[in-house]
Amino acid sequence: MITINVDTNKLEEAKTVLELLNEQFDENVKMRITTADRGQAVGREKRFTLPARAFERHQAYLIYYVVHEFTHCLGYYDHREDFKFWECKLLDKFGITIEYARAYPKALYCNGDKVYSRK
Ligand SMILES: [Zn+2]
Secondary structure, eight states: OOOOOOOHHHHHHHHHHHHHHHHHHTOOOEEEEESSSSOOEEGGGTEEEEEGGGGGSOHHHHHHHHHHHHHHHTTOOSOSHHHHHHHHHHHHHTTEEEEEETTEEEEEEETTEEEEEOO
16 A cells, blocks of 8 residues: 655645636546656546656646646647647646746746746
8 A cells, every 4th residue: 555645735726726627628637646757648538647746846836737737638639839828828827837848847937936947
């Protein structure tokens, strides 16, 4: 039996973000936590994993992760411009802007403050 300890408040907020997105798009995307290093979306099955590791970062990073994987579940399976269009649009609802390094963020800003920067 593996126990995963994550910050409960952060988990609740991640769930709330997913609920809001599901409501807005009339979807029923499912999320579960993984001990793997990276999350993964199975877009066609409308489900994704959120890595426990993401909980160690700023809350905005966690929201970014949920939005990123949710966007795949909307049918944008790669990271092309239409994917990025929706990712940015949805992040904006949560006050988050992204500076891209190809597919993933080089930096994330929350209400103007830099809250994540890739090493
Ligand atoms: Zn992706």
